Amino acid sequence: MVWTIARQQLLTLRRSGTFIAILATMLLMTALAGFIGWMSHHTIIKVYDETVLLLTAQGKPIPANPFDSKPELALLSNLAIYVPLIGAILATIVGHIAMMEDRASGAARLLFSRPMSRSRYVIGKFLGTTIALAGVLAASAVLSTLSLVIVNMHVPAAGEVARLAVFFVISLVYMLLFALVGMAFAITSRNRSFAIVAALGVWLVLTFVVPQVTSGLRPTTSLNPITDPVSTSQPFFQVTAHARPISVSEQYKRVSASVLQTEPAEPTSRSALRVVPIFGLALLLALIVGRLVARHDYSRGLQ
Amino acid sequence: MANPSPLDSAAIELDGLRHRYDTDDVLRGIDLSIPRGEVFGFLGHNGSGKTTTVNILTTLIRPTAGSARVCGLDVEREPMHVRQLIGYLPSDVRMYDHMTALENLEFFARLSGVERPRAAAIETLEYLDCADLADRRVGTFSTGMRQRVGIAQAVLHKPVVLFLDEPTAGLASCGVRHLRETIQRLNSELGMTIFMNTHQLSEVAKVCTSIGVLNHGELIYTDSIENTTARFPDEASLEDIYVRVEAGA
Numbered sequence: 001m002v003w004t005i006a007r008q009q010l011l012t013l014r015r016s017g018t019f020i021a022i023l024a025t026m027l028l029m030t031a032l033a034g035f036i037g038w039m040s041h042h043t044i045i046k047v048y049d050e051t052v053l054l055l056t057a058q059g060k061p062i063p064a065n066p067f068d069s070k071p072e073l074a075l076l077s078n079l080a081i082y083v084p085l086i087g088a089i090l091a092t093i094v095g096h097i098a099m100m101e102d103r104a105s106g107a108a109r110l111l112f113s114r115p116m117s118r119s120r121y122v123i124g125k126f127l128g129t130t131i132a133l134a135g136v137l138a139a140s141a142v143l144s145t146l147s148l149v150i151v152n153m154h155v156p157a158a159g160e161v162a163r164l165a166v167f168f169v170i171s172l173v174y175m176l177l178f179a180l181v182g183m184a185f186a187i188t189s190r191n192r193s194f195a196i197v198a199a200l201g202v203w204l205v206l207t208f209v210v211p212q213v214t215s216g217l218r219p220t221t222s223l224n225p226i227t228d229p230v231s232t233s234q235p236f237f238q239v240t241a242h243a244r245p246i247s248v249s250e251q252y253k254r255v256s257a258s259v260l261q262t263e264p265a266e267p268t269s270r271s272a273l274r275v276v277p278i279f280g281l282a283l284l285l286a287l288i289v290g291r292l293v294a295r296h297d298y299s300r301g302l303q
Numbered sequence: 304m305a306n307p308s309p310l311d312s313a314a315i316e317l318d319g320l321r322h323r324y325d326t327d328d329v330l331r332g333i334d335l336s337i338p339r340g341e342v343f344g345f346l347g348h349n350g351s352g353k354t355t356t357v358n359i360l361t362t363l364i365r366p367t368a369g370s371a372r373v374c375g376l377d378v379e380r381e382p383m384h385v386r387q388l389i390g391y392l393p394s395d396v397r398m399y400d401h402m403t404a405l406e407n408l409e410f411f412a413r414l415s416g417v418e419r420p421r422a423a424a425i426e427t428l429e430y431l432d433c434a435d436l437a438d439r440r441v442g443t444f445s446t447g448m449r450q451r452v453g454i455a456q457a458v459l460h461k462p463v464v465l466f467l468d469e470p471t472a473g474l475a476s477c478g479v480r481h482l483r484e485t486i487q488r489l490n491s492e493l494g495m496t497i498f499m500n501t502h503q504l505s506e507v508a509k510v511c512t513s514i515g516v517l518n519h520g521e522l523i524y525t526d527s528i529e530n531t532t533a534r535f536p537d538e539a540s541l542e543d544i545y546v547r548v549e550a551g552a
Contacts, residue, residue, distance in 0.1 A: 113363060297363075299358040
């Protein structure tokens, strides 16, 4: 029965124009991430080669090639931007559709007059959402690997594949978090439009507002996969900086940078701590959504 | 067909059933017993509490007080068992628009625990003379088509009791006639007890074996159609009887 609910949800998503459009954008951006990485690499190497020629002619010492010490996965650093941007929006919409479709169509009344418990229903929805988002990320992972192989002429070693896998698992949980926000608003809102706008509002706050407040309004902290120190020049930000460890988008960005080796490696225990707020919030939201479904009056339609 | 338990219990029993939405008493203590095999017409004006009664009987909401039983099973204590015995067609039946009729029915058959869901879906569509709708998306259907597929989803697991909430709403006259014939077939051929909320008094007279009249959450009248017409010999139609019953409430 859980699988029946999940399968129906996957069929719905497959036939949803909105989902397909955002999925296509996400995959396109993933493919571009490798290409952009290659472009940056190519440009810097070109500048480096010209500099080498110039320095050689002047008889000056030649510095080391900056890319010789750069891990190959760093070429995919843009992925850590696309997931919180497009991936999280996609997840919010997936979560919204998962819960709203049954309410808006009136099918919920038919569902709950069947011998199916609400816990099975919500587990089915979680399963369908997880499979859908895992599918999106799997496609993204394949594209990323291909871009490393084809565009950057680099076959990832086993360790790199493992790092990519870890990155995509963390990304999956991060996206699930937003899917759960989409679900929560889709259950509680009386109006379909308000439900999606409110959920996207939460995405906006978590992605742009919280990171900037907790880092003293440094704009690079909201998306750029390069860690920026906290600016505590004002008393307000000295206080809000303490909330930085629970800023999920910032923690996601930092753990991704660590896994993809955009930044110098940090101890595994520290990276593990960074995922705690992400996993913790996702778990909390899952419990809240389960509770909301259990208590919701599905006999009433939408306004 | 699902096995009701106990076998000799009434199809529907309401005992002091009450329901309150916020401060509004929607149902004010209803007592009702409907034997198996009846086609029961539940009458009342808008807001009288008919849909709330069906929502309780289909386990969608819990009563504030009193009890409701379907085939002897309490809707609050044994909702899963009750759901195995019932079929339900809401007033504005909507299924998944992007799915075909067959996909919708197969989905609901799986949820009902039907063993061969696809075969059951096809069989039901054929039984209801709408096999031609099987491969068309529900989103393209007219109200009448939706209603036919809606009935198919309600009966494909062969329930003991079928709840229809305003089934004739929005239907053209030919749709109403088709629905009447379907109800009669389901009752006579499959032995389903049918509980129907409706405004269409002319249809009630043609298809129902007994009626109940609900007024502001109170059941003010219930009897068989035969006894009702005998009790009000001066009235020309059920509509006249209904008006007189409501006026006397």
